[in-house]
Amino acid sequence: MFSYKAVYVIVMREFKRFFRQRGRFIVSMVRPLIWLFIVGAGFTKIIDVGEGADYIQFILPGIVGMTILFSSIFSTISVVWDREFGFLREMLVAPVSRVTIVVGKLLSGTALAVFQGTLLLFIAPILGLDVGVTDFLAMIFLMTMLALAITALGLFVAPFLTSLEGFNVIMNFIVLPMFFLSGALFPISAIPRAIRFLSFINPLSYGVDSFKHVLLPAGGRLTPEMPIVLDIAVIAVFAIIMTFSAAIVFDKKK
Amino acid sequence: MSENNSIIKVRGLVKKYNGVEAVRGVSFDVYSGEIFGFLGPNGAGKTTTINILCTLLGYDSGSVAVNGFDCRKSSHEVRSSIGLVFQEITLDNQLTAYENLKFHSYMYNMERKTTKIRIEELLEVVGLTARRNDLVREFSGGMKRRLEVARGLLHRPKVLFLDEPTLGLDPQTRKHVWSFIEKTRKKFGNTVFMTTHYMEEADVCGRVAIIDNGKIIACDSPEELKKSMKGETIYLKTADNERAARELKEKFKLEAKVIDGGLSFNVAGGEKFIPRLFEGMGVEINSISLKRPSLEDVFIHLTGREIREETASPRSRTRGPGGPRGMGRGRG
Structure with missing residues (x-):
């Protein structure tokens, strides 16, 4: 039995937890600022880009992508967390279907990620980027797609993690490579040919690229590398496949 | 009470884990409105x-119905009727x-x-009204348990299931939780099904099923189970247990069991028997004690061993034994 009320309350719970875990909240706000204003500002001084976007402007789409990546993955870790601390059972014995719980987790993870990504967009004018209302709305749409895709990926992986220790492994072997290979910090064309295929099977690459289409000024060396239609198509397909996979795995694995 | 009154009906239930039978053909009824206890060692x-x-778990054969709904076919209806x-x-x-x-x-x-009214009502019953807006992580083990019982009753279930409800709580808190389970049952009229390996807890139940190695070996009210023991239990420590056991058999026709480095046997009119024992025995007696039969004795009698702290399932944490050593529930 699918229950909207249950979805609603699962989402509300995740938001409450997010704002109550001060540390998590602060880290998620400060981490992108460190990347932008320390790493980004530093490299801007030594990288000559000529025309078009500055380096610090160039990495904003990537940092938004990173924020969504970390937030989405961390949200799905709450499934592991809930299991470890027993709360998952409270949800599993309720007279609602497993799909309800998956949808609740999916929407809460997505909404939290988009919320954090949106806050970051307000930095764009400080960096000298011109973001109008249409750009803003386009970004919300694209961020939602990416957040949905990655939260679904996380939900698909989470049931296989038997403990919170598994989270560290995931962080180091999946999340960080995903970030570095996504074109967030340097163009994908700069990645060694031998491992470039990893960038092309990385959903984050398409998300970051789509953000570049919206946020970066035209021209120069640092531009989007793929057509936006391709970006959106890949992410949409990935999101759909992962959502179904997550629902199936969740149903099977408890 | 009659069959039509049963709210839980289990017939020939078998559950295997990797080919090993964990539950081996269990049948029982739980009647509407009673407190039914499942007593047995861990595992x-x-x-x-x-x-x-x-x-939450499937089974291999048999039939299981709760509140008239089949647990396999109508799991949703079952879930709605239980806490x-x-x-x-x-x-x-x-x-x-x-x-x-x-x-x-x-x-x-x-x-x-109704939610609002009921939440207030239940918080009152469990004595947490003053703490209603405090984060649960600040609660003690006993308070958490009480809140959980309140939560289990919130949707007015027909049956409240309690799996080791006082595990790891100190004796005082444990008593508090029991009285409160009884109180809520009287107030809401729900049936209670609980599992336990604490004897005192089983005494709270209207009826108890003693389960060992996946089978029910006795099922009755605690009083009847104790009565079946006939007489008192005498526990004896001697210099030579083997010889003492032989003498008991020859002189008094009593079968003694070796338990914890001593001997234990049942005898009617135990107080009067002790002087005769001292006269009759050729072995030096180091200590002697007499006990009215408890459920523990019933268990020992039926299985030949004590309910002990055995290895628990990997999920559950340190199991505090009864008494002041009981551990906090941890994971605060």
Whole structure:
């Protein structure tokens, strides 16, 4: 039995937890600022880009992508967390279907990620980027797609993690490579040919690229590398496949 | 009470884990409105059975019905008619007591108006009204348990399942939880099904099924079970247990069991028997004690061993034995 009320309350719970875990909240706000204003500002001084976007402007789409990546993955870790601390059972014995719980987790993870990504967009004018209302709305749409895709990926992986220790492994072997290979910090064309295929099977690459289409000024060396239609198509397909996979795995694995 | 009165009906239940039978052909009835206890050592199949009744686990053969609904075919209806308190704490530490209850009410699709009234009512019953807006992580083990019982009753279930409800609580808190389970049962008229390996806890039940190695070996009220023991239990420590056992058999026609480096046997009119024992025995007696039969004795009598702290399932944490050594529930 699918229950909207249950979805609603699962989402509300995740938001409450997010704002109550001060540390998590602060880290998620400060981490992108460190990347932008320390790493980004530093490299801007030594990288000559000529025309078009500055380096610090160039990495904003990537940092938004990173924020969504970390937030989405961390949200799905709450499934592991809930299991470890027993709360998952409270949800599993309720007279609602497993799909309800998956949808609740999916929407809460997505909404939290988009919320954090949106806050970051307000930095764009400080960096000298011109973001109008249409750009803003386009970004919300694209961020939602990416957040949905990655939260679904996380939900698909989470049931296989038997403990919170598994989270560290995931962080180091999946999340960080995903970030570095996504074109967030340097163009994908700069990645060694031998491992470039990893960038092309990385959903984050398409998300970051789509953000570049919206946020970066035209021209120069640092531009989007793929057509936006391709970006959106890949992410949409990935999101759909992962959502179904997550629902199936969740149903099977408890 | 008659069959039509049963709210839980289990017939020939078998559950295997990797080919090994954990529950081996169990049948029993739980009657509407009673407190029914499942007493047995860890690993006897108690939690497995409760998980099957709650539709959290499938089974291999037999039939299981709760509130008239088949646990396999109508799991949704079963879930709507039951409330659960698990062995481990399943509250959200980062929500308040009130928010935990509210979460539950949404999951069980309760009406908003009744929810508010019932939450207030239950918080009052469990004595947590003053702490309603405090985060659960600040609660003690006993308070968490009480809140969980309140949550289990929030949607007015027909049956409240309690899996080792006082595991790891200190004796005083334990008594408090019992009185309060009884109080809520009287108030709401729900049936209670609980598992335990504490004898005192089984004494709270109207009827008790003793389960060992996946089978029910006795099922009756605690009083009847004790009466079946006939007489008192005498526990004896001697210089030579083997010889003492032989003498008991020859001189008094009593079968003694070796337990904990001593001998234990039952005899009618135990107080009067002790002087005769001292006269008759050729072995030096180091200590002697007499006990009215407890459920523990019933268990020993039926299985030939004590309910002991055995290795628990890997999920559950340190199991505090009864008494002041009992551990906190941890994971605060």
